[in-house]
Amino acid sequence: MCLAIPGKLVSVEDSTDPLLRTGEVDFSGIRKQISLGFVPEAKIGDYVLVHVGTAIQVINEDEATKILSYFSQLNLAEEFQENENTNKT
Amino acid sequence: MNLLAPYRDAQKVQSLAAELARISKKPAAIMEICGGQTHAILKYGLEQLLPKHIELLHGPGCPVCVTPASILDHAIWLCLRHNITLCSFGDMLRVPGQLGSLAWAKSQGGDVRIVYSPLDAVEFARQNPEKKVVFLAIGFETTAPANALAARRAKELQLQNFWLLVSHVLVPPAICALLESPECRIQGFLAAGHVCTVMGFQEYQPIAKKYKVPIVVTGFEPVDIFRGILQCIRQIEAGLAEVENAYERVVRPEGNPTAKALIEEVFEVCDREWRGIGILPKSGFRLRDCYAEWDASRKLPTFHQNSTNNNNLSTHCRSGEVLQGKIKPPDCPFFGKECTPENPLGATMVSSEGACAAYYTYHYKAKP
Ligand code: SF4
Numbered sequence: 496m497c498l499a500i501p502g503k504l505v506s507v508e509d510s511t512d513p514l515l516r517t518g519e520v521d522f523s524g525i526r527k528q529i530s531l532g533f534v535p536e537a538k539i540g541d542y543v544l545v546h547v548g549t550a551i552q553v554i555n556e557d558e559a560t561k562i563l564s565y566f567s568q569l570n571l572a573e574e575f576q577e578n579e580n581t582n583k584t
Numbered sequence: 585m586n587l588l589a590p591y592r593d594a595q596k597v598q599s600l601a602a603e604l605a606r607i608s609k610k611p612a613a614i615m616e617i618c619g620g621q622t623h624a625i626l627k628y629g630l631e632q633l634l635p636k637h638i639e640l641l642h643g644p645g646c647p648v649c650v651t652p653a654s655i656l657d658h659a660i661w662l663c664l665r666h667n668i669t670l671c672s673f674g675d676m677l678r679v680p681g682q683l684g685s686l687a688w689a690k691s692q693g694g695d696v697r698i699v700y701s702p703l704d705a706v707e708f709a710r711q712n713p714e715k716k717v718v719f720l721a722i723g724f725e726t727t728a729p730a731n732a733l734a735a736r737r738a739k740e741l742q743l744q745n746f747w748l749l750v751s752h753v754l755v756p757p758a759i760c761a762l763l764e765s766p767e768c769r770i771q772g773f774l775a776a777g778h779v780c781t782v783m784g785f786q787e788y789q790p791i792a793k794k795y796k797v798p799i800v801v802t803g804f805e806p807v808d809i810f811r812g813i814l815q816c817i818r819q820i821e822a823g824l825a826e827v828e829n830a831y832e833r834v835v836r837p838e839g840n841p842t843a844k845a846l847i848e849e850v851f852e853v854c855d856r857e858w859r860g861i862g863i864l865p866k867s868g869f870r871l872r873d874c875y876a877e878w879d880a881s882r883k884l885p886t887f888h889q890n891s892t893n894n895n896n897l898s899t900h901c902r903s904g905e906v907l908q909g910k911i912k913p914p915d916c917p918f919f920g921k922e923c924t925p926e927n928p929l930g931a932t933m934v935s936s937e938g939a940c941a942a943y944y945t946y947h948y949k950a951k952p
Contacts, residue, residue: 498620498937499726499778499781501587501588512740514733514736514842514846515737527700530701530703530730530733532733532842532846533729533733533840533842533843533846534840534842535842542587544778544781544834546726546727546730546778547673547700547701547702547723547727547730548700548701548702548703548704548730549701549703549729549730549733551726551729551778551781551782551840551843552781552834552835552836552840554587554833554834555832555833555834556833558832558833559587559833
């Protein structure tokens with residue numbers, strides 16, 4: 496139950512109480528109404544990390560792609576690039 | 585954009601494993617705190633990719649496993665004797681207390697309902713004012729924001745028919761308790777990424793310093809876990825003991841300030857009993873006085889156990905040692921024999937995040 500999974504924010508319903516803001520999050524095709532009270536900065540199109548119906552963080556996509564540079568540090572950038580290309584297809 | 589695929593890439597894991605084999609010279613024992621990580625390690629067979637002299641110890645970070653039997657018994661008793669609708673996360677249902685499990689209570693006619701989110705329980709209470717509703721609020725820091733939000737919502741709505749039965753636990757005091765044990769052989773920790781998503785990792789700094797142990801904040805995908813192990817081993821090899829973040833895409837040093845502010849408003853730190861481990865000082869959350877109206881342990885009848893039996897359903901269950909990384913599940917004589925997910929003797933075999941269930945599910949055979 497400690498699982499937290501990333502999903503894409505597709506719509507937002509504002510509320511007078513910022514803690515009660517909600518939105519619809521798409522988890523690879525399954526959509527759920529999620530509490531956005533703890534991610535006031537989240538906007539449509541962002542990926543959020545969701546745990547028991549509540550978004551607990553906005554995923555930093557820059558950091559997510561930084562893993563590329565991490566692998567180049569290991570001198571394996573080429574190999575990684577190949578994988579990236581196969582992943583995209 | 586598929587956010588997870590790059591982190592499940594087998595070749596990247598292989599590259600990290602190769603790097604690990606290159607830099608790792610001496611034996612090391614590392615503990616992953618979180619049951620979610622234990623589960624991923626076994627699911628993806630990551631241990632097989634480690635150099636032989638690196639051992640992974642599985643930690644106490646499965647909230648379902650450490651919730652004491654007494655809390656379950658209280659919930660069951662409220663449900664069956666006091667006509668309470670008991671709302672819970674689904675994975676608590678089969679966990680045995682001494683009276684039975686919530687699933688058993690349901691079979692006895694108790695009104696037990698599974699909710700996806702704590703707010704769903706509040707909404708259920710609001711829509712059903714004739715029912716008395718209790719939400720079993722368990723979890724680590726990861727779950728505290730959602731549970732705090734439920735408490736706040738109940739207060740806002742001034743609900744008279746909703747209470748939280750709180751059994752919240754905290755990671756840093758558990759780490760300290762493990763490190764204080766004279767038999768402790770943990771040389772590094774993979775800190776639970778989602779706990780740190782909420783709380784940040786500043787409170788780990790003094791622990792790393794005091795106990796001279798590296799702590800690396802780690803995610804849950806194979807590449808994340810291998811990165812965490814690699815960074816931890818690098819520190820061990822270099823004789824360092826720092827806190828590092830290997831899960832930058834979601835963990836900020838300060839955590840989530842909005843969530844932390846609400847946790848602070850709703851909860852205060854208290855001593856807490858951990859199943860199989862015992863009472864750890866200042867290791868949990870309870871509701872603050874300003875939320876007493878919605879606290880099941882203060883406002884509803886208290887359940888007094890008449891037996892002082894220990895916390896495991898079977899007195900032979902060794903889940904306490906499993907949860908502290910002292911033994912591996914297959915070392916338990918009941919593993920895979922008397923104890924299976926269908927017939928669990930302890931909570932670590934019930935919960936999908938429990939180490940015993942993870943070993944069983946991923947085809948680890950019982951010792952001959
Ligand atoms: S295998 Fe069963 S009896 Fe043994 S420690 Fe695990 S849960 Fe307890």
